[in-house]
Amino acid sequence: MHHVRQFLYQSGGIRLTPQQRSARHLSGGEREEISRGIAARESARELARRLGRSPSTVSREIARNGGRDRYRAASADEAAYARGRRPKQAKLAQRPALRSLVEAKLALRWSPEQIAGWLRLHFPGDASMQVSHEAICLSLYDPRRRQAIDRSLTQRLRSARPMRRPKIARRPTGRGIIRGMVSISARRAEVEDRKIPVHWEGDLVMGTRPSTVGTLVERTSRYTAIVAIPDGIKAEQVTPHLTRSLLDIPPQLRRTLTWDRGREIAEHQAITAETGMPIYLCKPRSPWQRGTNENTNRLLRQYLAKGADLRTFSQADLDAIAHPLNHRPRKTHGYRTPAGVYAGLLNSGDALTA
Structure with missing residues (x-):
């Protein structure tokens, strides 16, 4: 391991690419x-x-x-x-004045990007006194350009590393991936027109982390249920409380649920198995696909402030908040209330219409 590190130190951590002829x-x-x-x-x-x-x-x-x-x-x-051989002699090796200025700024613990930007600002019409941040980095680390700049100045960089470590994309670990999800694009067209009152939208409303509550809104009536989630925001902590609240909905008004693509819904298959409600997930960064729920959550901020610890609210407290929200007249209903429209749907049997 010592010999490998010594070899890498000699190369500055930069892979040397062999010279190749271009077909052009x-x-x-x-x-x-x-x-x-x-x-x-x-x-x-x-x-x-x-x-x-x-x-x-x-x-x-x-x-x-x-x-x-x-x-x-x-x-x-x-x-x-x-x-065609590369690299050519570094610009910093060719221009002593530029090299001295760059070394002085590195000694002051400036980053290569800061130095390059400062040079462009102070020498706008003089290309001989400008150099890119990448050229400064290569002059520090690349063994073929080492004579261009004092390599000990790597100790003045924030990383203080003698070798360069290029950024490498991390391989996916599978953590946080929602498995078996069904996209909202697979949802039946009947959901869009709101004529059949059996479809719900849901999301979490956050307080001071990790405090949260869940919200469920019926799309046709705008009837809202607020779910206490006292344990946390992870999927295994949200699932039992969300399942309990969904089971409280009358079976004839319980057909589908549309949710945001958050990790808290990772156990959606278990919720579906328990409640019989398929769960559709919105596309990434598309909250407008469950706009009814988004609007309701905005109304809830009158009662649940962003800086509040929502773990202090019991289910009874949340039911007391949902009551005035459901009994507030809505223009979209001709100033009837969501609770009144919901009760009418429940009693009329329209929800059973396919």
């Missing part, structure tokens, strides 16, 4: 064809047509390698390979 560049074979074409006194345009290249590409190739009298394919190919 002239190959050795193409340069040989250019050399033969020159000997046959072909023009640059004729050579370009035969090679499938631009005439300017061929003319520049000949000009930069001695002209028609001195062009040789082998030496031209070697020169092109040498010009």
Whole structure:
């Protein structure tokens, strides 16, 4: 392990990539064809047509390698390979004034990004006194550019690491994934028109974390039930209280539930098995898909402040809050109350209509 770390320290933690020829560049074979074409006194345009290249590409190739009298394919190919080698000498190694300024700022514990931004601000028209934050990092860590800057200045960075550790995307662990979820797009079209009063929306209303209560709203009547959840916001803590409240709903008014895509509903399959209500989950960052519940939660903030500890509210307290909310006239009902509309639906038998 010590030898591996020593090897990585020498490379600065930066992987060295081998030099490769781009397919866009002239190959050795193409340069040989250019050399033969020159000997046959072909023009640059004729050579370009035969090679499938631009005439300017061929003319520049000949000009930069001695002209028609001195062009040789082998030496031209070697020169092109040498010009393409990377990295070139670092800008900080070429410009002592810029290097001194960058080292001075690093000594003051400025980050490379702060230095690059400061240089752009103070030298707006002078490209020779500007450098990117990535170039500063490479000059600190890349062994091929080490002469560009004092490597001991890595100790002045926030990480103080002698090797660079690139950011790597974390592999998914499966934690927090809601398994077997059914998207709201699979919900029956009848839910949208609110004509059949058997569909509910639900969510959590947060107080000071981890205190919360659940809300259930019937889409047609806007009748609201508030659920005490005194134990916490994890799925195993929410599930028993939510299940109990759903079972309190008359069976004929209990068909579907639409919920936000939060981790608290991860045990939705157990809730469905107990209550017989399939649970549909909204798309990510789409609270408008359960707009009735969102509007109700906004009304509840008149009674349940964001800074309140909601664990102090008993189920009786929450029922007392839901009562005035359900008996408040609503314009959408012609100023009838949600409780009155809900009672009428329950007594009329409309909820049994498929």
